Amino acid sequence: MKRDSIYYQIFKRFPALIFELVDDRPQEPQNYRFESVEVKETSFRIDGVFLPPEGATPRVIFFAEVQFQKDEALYHRFFTESMMYLNRNQSQYDDWYCVVIFPSRSLEPSDTRTHRIFLNSDQVQRIYLDELGNPDTLPIGINLMQLTIASSETMAQQAKQLIERVQLESTGTLPKNEIIDIITTIAVYKFSSLSREEVEAMLGLSLEETRVYREAKALGREEQKAEILKAAVPLLLKTGMSIEQIAQQLNVDVEAVRLAAQQNTDE
Template identity: 80%
Template structure:
C-alpha cells in the first residue's frame, strides 16, 4: 500500500488534521499549507512541512513524518533535515514542532537514547495509530488515519461507518466528496485486485458520490454519466467471473437508486429475478 501517497493527499487537502491529531489548538490551523520542501544547497528533501499562513502569530512550523517501515536511521535523518530547514529559514518562524506517525510502537527505531534531547522534548510528539481509539465518537480526521492500518477483513466495515460519519458531520459538499474520495482510495490500495468501481459498490456508494461522476458533473459531460450508469451494470459480471458474488448485494441497491426496476437489473446483469430480489431486500 502506497501510504506515503495517501498521507500526502490527506495532509495536502486537510492540513488542519495535524493539529487535531496532536491535540494542539491554533486559530489559523485551517489556513496552514502542507508542502514537500527541498533544503537548498543540500540533498535533503523534507516530505512533510506545515507552513503557517501569512500574518499568523505566532508563526509555528510543524514537521511531519509518516513511517510504516522499520528504519533505524529515521530519527537521525528526520531531526537533521528539520534543523537544517530551521537554520536556513530563521526569519520565517517563531516556534517549531516535530510529529512522527507510526502504525505501532514495534516500528519505532530501537535507539531512542541518541536523540533523547529531542524525543523527551515537548516539541516532539510520537503518535502510534493503533493506540488511538476507533469509534464514531472520534473525529473524522483520526478515523481517516486509522483506516490506513485497518486489516483487509475490517476495512470495508470501518470505511462504511466513516462514510456515514462524513455524511452526517460534514456540511460542505466539496469537503465531503474529497474525504469520501480519500476513503475510497485507501480501500482501492487495500483491495488491489478490485477495480475502483467494484470497491465503490462494496462500500455502498451511490453513483453520485463517486469521484468520476463528480468530475463528469462538474464538466457537464452527460454522455460520460450515461456510460458510468452502464458500467455499474457490468460490475457484477466481472465480479461473478472472479468468484466475488457478494458484490451483487452492493450493486443491486445502487442500481435501484438510479431508477432501474428489479426486472431491468436482472436483464442487464443476466441473472435470475430471485437473486436480484434477494439482494435488494438485503441491501434495504
C-alpha cells in the same frame, strides 16, 4: 498500499488534520499550508512541512513524518532535515514542533536515547495510530487516518461506517465530498486487484461520483489519445502534412504530435 501518497493527499487537502493529533495547536490551524520541501544544497527532502498563514503570531512551523516501515535511521534523518530547514529559513518562524506518526509502537526505532533531547521535549510528539482509541468515538479526521492501518478483513466495514458518519454528521470545515474521495482512494489502493464494480459494492456507493474514479477515467482518455496519435501521425506525415498541420487537423498540441512522431522514429 502506497501510504506515503495517501498521506500526502490527506494533508494536502486537509492540512488542519495534523492538529487533531497534537497537544499544542496553533492559532488559525485551518489556514496552514502543507508542502513537501527540498532542503537546498543537500540531498534531503522533508515530506511534510506545515507552514503558518501570513500574519500569524507567533509563526509556528510543524514538521511531520509518517512512517509505516521499520527504519532505524528515521530519527537521525528527520531531525537533521528539520534543523537544516530551520537554519536556512530563520526569518520565517518563531517556534517549531515535530510530529512523527507510526501505525504502531513496534515500528518506532529502537534507539530513542541518541535523540532524547528532542524525543523527551514538548516540541516533539509521537503518535501511534493503533493507540488512539475506538474509531467510532474519535473525530472523523482521526478516523480517516486510522483507516489507512485497517486490515483487509476490517477495511470494508470501517470504510462504510466512516462514509455513513461523514454523510450524517457535521464535518466542520472539511468538505464531505473531499473526505469521501480520500476514503475511496484508500480503498482503491488497498484492494487494487478488485474491479470498480466490486469496490462500489463493498463501499455502497458509486465510484463515478468520486475524484479517484474521475482521475482514472481522465488518465484512460489520455492514454487512448496517445495511442491514436501514435498510429495516425506517421500516416499523416507520409501524406506530406507538417507537424503543425497535423496538430491543427487533430486539434491537439504540437508537442503531442512531435512526441508521437518521435516515438515512431525510435521504434
